[in-house]
Amino acid sequence: MKILLLDVNCKYSSTGKIVYDLYRRLNADGHEARIAYGRGDVIDEPRIYKFGVDWETKKHALLARITGKNGCYSPKSTANLIQYIKDFQPDLIHIHELHAYFVNITELLKFLKEQQIPVVWTFHCEYMYTGKCGFAYECQGYKSGCGNCPYLRQYVSSLAIDKTAQLLAEKKAAMDGLNLKAIVTPSKWLADKTKETYLYGNNIQVIHNGIDTDGIFYPRPKDDAIRSQFGIPADARLILAVAPNIMDVRKGGQMVVDLAETMPDTQFVLVGADETKRHSANVQLIARTKDQDELARWYSEADLFIICSKAENFPTTCIEALCCGTPVVGLDECGTKETAPEPYGTFVRVDIAGDADVKYAATLEALQKAISTQLGRGLTAEEIRNYAVANYDNAVMYRNYLEIYNK
Known part of the structure; x- marks a missing residue:
């Protein structure tokens, strides 16, 4: 064919x-x-x-x-x-x-x-x-x-x-x-x-998106070198966000930065910024990268992956994180929640009365609780990865598309 x-x-x-x-x-x-x-x-x-x-x-x-x-x-x-x-x-x-x-x-x-x-x-x-x-x-x-x-x-x-x-x-x-x-x-x-x-x-x-779960996105050993390179304490809890143009209003980078202000004991790394720089004491911005191995190292190093996009279809970043053994927390918007069903992910939707500022503050509070809930589940990297490989390996995606092609 x-x-x-x-x-x-x-x-x-x-x-x-x-x-x-x-x-x-x-x-x-x-x-x-x-x-x-x-x-x-x-x-x-x-x-x-x-x-x-x-x-x-x-x-x-x-x-x-x-x-x-x-x-x-x-x-x-x-x-x-x-x-x-x-x-x-x-x-x-x-x-x-x-x-x-x-x-x-x-x-x-x-x-x-x-x-x-x-x-x-x-x-x-x-x-x-x-x-x-x-x-x-x-x-x-x-x-x-x-x-x-x-x-x-x-x-x-x-x-x-x-x-x-x-x-x-x-x-x-x-x-x-x-x-x-x-x-x-x-x-x-x-x-x-x-x-x-x-x-x-x-x-x-x-048909769910698929990725390379063996050659690229798999759990890497914890790496003190990558933390040291960016001044991140070896024993600090690390939360990662990844998106192209992450500070764009749709991608939710500013919400992650604002969340970080309420969690001073946690380190946040945002990959996909305009430039690499230290934003604040607990926020490191990293420029967008085409190096998939570097991304996999960050996914593996993080304790949790966060996504605050206002609109996504089926974000590949979430399944990349899962394949590296990292659970997901984020906003329940569009198709994002489908990538990481419980217990592998926790997503929040804030439906309350009040002005935008009140709702925004409530959303940050809900994300804090979601982080505690997800990390409290105590899932191992192997458990998370096994689910991801079974559902999101590109061989699974390929078989589903091939069936359509053949028809």
């Missing part, structure tokens, strides 16, 4: 790692898999093709902000991709993310409809059923066609012009007639939301 895997990234970021895992396993299994991706470094491996043009991506991002439209300012990159598909002639295309300013979505889908190439599409966020938003939060405007977007300046960003109603109408038209065999979501939360949209009539399935 000839399969083309299509994404914004390759080998890097959660979706890029998933795509690369599927690519490796398909080829090892005797299939001919290729990857076409739009952004990032050029990867010098056979059957991997970067079709995106960097200067065009920058232009696309700028025009999207000015005009309010997106997914329509990359003609050269899109032409590169379409020609690559024509040359490869795949039996099936597995699409992951198409936002991020690197492809003309309507033009690509028109070509796929003309060719009637079978498509499997993994939704890693809400983008394909909203006007422009990767996450809709509490907004349900997409159910009535979008417009008057409350998150106009959030990614995918527009400075002032609201084209969300037009964009959603264009997506609906572009998806109509596509030879779409399955929509896959990593979480039940996103599957349930997708079923409430114009896409409800499709075959919608849940």
Whole structure:
């Protein structure tokens, strides 16, 4: 079987790692898999093709902000991709993310409809059923066609012009007639939301994200050197947070920093900041890293992993932590809770009356209690890891996708 895997990234970021895992396993299994991706470094491996043009991506991002439209300012990159598909002639295309300013979505889908190439599409966020938003939060405007977007300046960003109603109408038209065999979501939360949209009539399935649990994400020995490097006492309790652009409002880094102020006897490390620096006596910020081995060392060194994102589908960071034997605490938002069911994780949702400050203080207090609850369970790293490997090894993910491909 000839399969083309299509994404914004390759080998890097959660979706890029998933795509690369599927690519490796398909080829090892005797299939001919290729990857076409739009952004990032050029990867010098056979059957991997970067079709995106960097200067065009920058232009696309700028025009999207000015005009309010997106997914329509990359003609050269899109032409590169379409020609690559024509040359490869795949039996099936597995699409992951198409936002991020690197492809003309309507033009690509028109070509796929003309060719009637079978498509499997993994939704890693809400983008394909909203006007422009990767996450809709509490907004349900997409159910009535979008417009008057409350998150106009959030990614995918527009400075002032609201084209969300037009964009959603264009997506609906572009998806109509596509030879779409399955929509896959990593979480039940996103599957349930997708079923409430114009896409409800499709075959919608849940396949959890998988990772490399043997070669990268496994428990490492406790390492005094990594603590010493950043001035973290060897005997201090350590709580870790990891996210790209972790101090972005959606990723919740500021909440972790504020929580740290209420827990002066606990050390906090946040990976994914703009720069590496000591933020305060018990908070260390570390710049975003592509070094997966370094991340695994931090996961293993931590007593607990914390995630305070406002919106996530099925965050890979949580399952990476579990595979390294580290339990999880966080906010019960979107699909995050599904990654670490009790007793491997504890999640909080604060539903109280009061203004924002009152609710925020209550959330910090609830997180403190959740940390005590989770650490009080006394789970061993082996127990946590065994659950994670059984559910999140990339071999499990691959078998589930292969079943869909074969059908």
